[in-house]
Amino acid sequence: MTHLLIDFSGNHPLTIMNPLLFPYPQEAPEWSVSEWFNTPEPITLASLRGRVVVLHAFQMLCPGCVLHGVPQTSRLFQFFDPKDVAVIGLHSVFENHAAMKPDALKVFMHEFRVKFPVGVDTAGIANRIPVTMQRYQLRGTPSLLLIDRAGRLRSHKMGQVEDLAVGAAIQQLIDETF
């Protein structure tokens, strides 16, 4: 028995203090990735069931991503035990596609020392909003998504998030029974 006032069995909202976490989590949709970096083989969300998943959607020429989101995601990747937490980058290009193709992303990742796995969000119809971005209804980049061990989307935040809040939120998801 834990002290957490979380009851997934009924219809009550979750009683959770961390402002990053939703009261009404829903199943996270599978992502759609056309190409992977920093991983020997493709990664599916389904395969990560049982682990907490940090999904960081970014664009390599987005200042908020370069200055805050990507460095923070690197810290998360370094800090948490991969047995508990999978940290995944998602390159969700919805503008200026020609300047942010996978080859350019590869250079960016090398130069900015990005070590976590990054998937290229599958291009959308007419090269617009990519597929995973649509599925998750992302409003822009950077966006931080937290998925719990049971595959539920528990947090979705665009913009800059404090390390303290994200560290506590991830740890809370690590610690939940499921």
Add this chain to the structure above:
Amino acid sequence: MTHLLIDFSGNHPLTIMNPLLFPYPQEAPEWSVSEWFNTPEPITLASLRGRVVVLHAFQMLCPGCVLHGVPQTSRLFQFFDPKDVAVIGLHSVFENHAAMKPDALKVFMHEFRVKFPVGVDTAGIANRIPVTMQRYQLRGTPSLLLIDRAGRLRSHKMGQVEDLAVGAAIQQLIDETF
């Protein structure tokens, strides 16, 4: 049942990834305070049993405290739910006593917007190392101490600590059964 690989029943060290947390926790000694600020009445460690306790030992003229420790402690005080986490400052003066008396501390706290409760560590014999500092064997300031819901000292770190690590460590202690 939780997924945490923590077994307090036997002699095994705790299997914990957060580098701030000890493998072998021990009971935290009660503090000794001669004067309190930001609280209507004195606070004992014993009275906080059941809550996680963040104890931040500082000196008002210690640069590492002023620049890092005290602002971080203010963030912790703002972020965590007081029902789960008690954030307490301890003014442990072990040098330059004349310049850091309680009246000066009061000015410091007003000017630096310190809102969390702060206790003045009881002066030691011959005005040297104060009593709580001795009991906890603090090596200097700033020092961050984390005490779990069962009253055990789980972390003791001098110097600057990353928000990510301290946020995750506190959340882990929040989430533990006991």
Add this chain to the structure above:
Amino acid sequence: MTHLLIDFSGNHPLTIMNPLLFPYPQEAPEWSVSEWFNTPEPITLASLRGRVVVLHAFQMLCPGCVLHGVPQTSRLFQFFDPKDVAVIGLHSVFENHAAMKPDALKVFMHEFRVKFPVGVDTAGIANRIPVTMQRYQLRGTPSLLLIDRAGRLRSHKMGQVEDLAVGAAIQQLIDETF
């Protein structure tokens, strides 16, 4: 002959771009100091004629001073040649006098590694606004004052000032003929 569009001979305002510098400089009043630190003997403004003077008015328990003003003044002290620029601190206590007496200031300066000379602004009547603060009509701390080689007050700025602007302003005063 210099290229500077500065004409001190007539009544025209100075044509100066640096936003820190006044168009109409006036003679800087002598300071009044009751006690000095970091200097073998008292320093008068008059004795610095021929050098640019950076006068940083601060209080040891003022957050803007501790976090910005004093560290910046230390950088100025380290960077500029003392043959050209005299960097002087002025401890202008106008509130909470008991907590910021010279003995406490001495501790502050030791702990925060303040190496530039600091004078204690002479206490005012009834222990209120100190004498130099009145003479210069300072509105608070931190305040940065720049005095040119000819003893004229050329800049007076309360609050945080960018290194770029202050570096350029001081260099401009260094470079002026007089």
Add this chain to the structure above:
Amino acid sequence: MTHLLIDFSGNHPLTIMNPLLFPYPQEAPEWSVSEWFNTPEPITLASLRGRVVVLHAFQMLCPGCVLHGVPQTSRLFQFFDPKDVAVIGLHSVFENHAAMKPDALKVFMHEFRVKFPVGVDTAGIANRIPVTMQRYQLRGTPSLLLIDRAGRLRSHKMGQVEDLAVGAAIQQLIDETF
């Protein structure tokens, strides 16, 4: 007559305290640019004679440029009067050429709010070290070059430079007679 101990008439080294500035300046070579942004027409170094020139060589996917050099150059562009100082960016791509073509640079400049004029350093033979980079013997990016009103290269620094030092150095060059 200025107080500066600078004597360009003889063979003596310049007596200058700013560590960014050379004792033995030489004529700065003309740059070679294949394409310009943020300017209605091409800019030559020769056309800037009489003004101080700040030349910031960068690459859009170089972390030190994105995090420090480019923001600092934007501050310089905003701070100094364009009648005195011309601030010019030079995109000197010597690696990963395919990811940093002019179209990508244009996106970078838009996203990172780069307002100063930027020239694309003319590609070198076999697409290696670009022409201006060779002429100035740049060792990498970011590099900050300062050219005085007389067209002499007075500073050449790779890596991060403090605002205080660069502000003072530029002001010193502004203030020189020539």
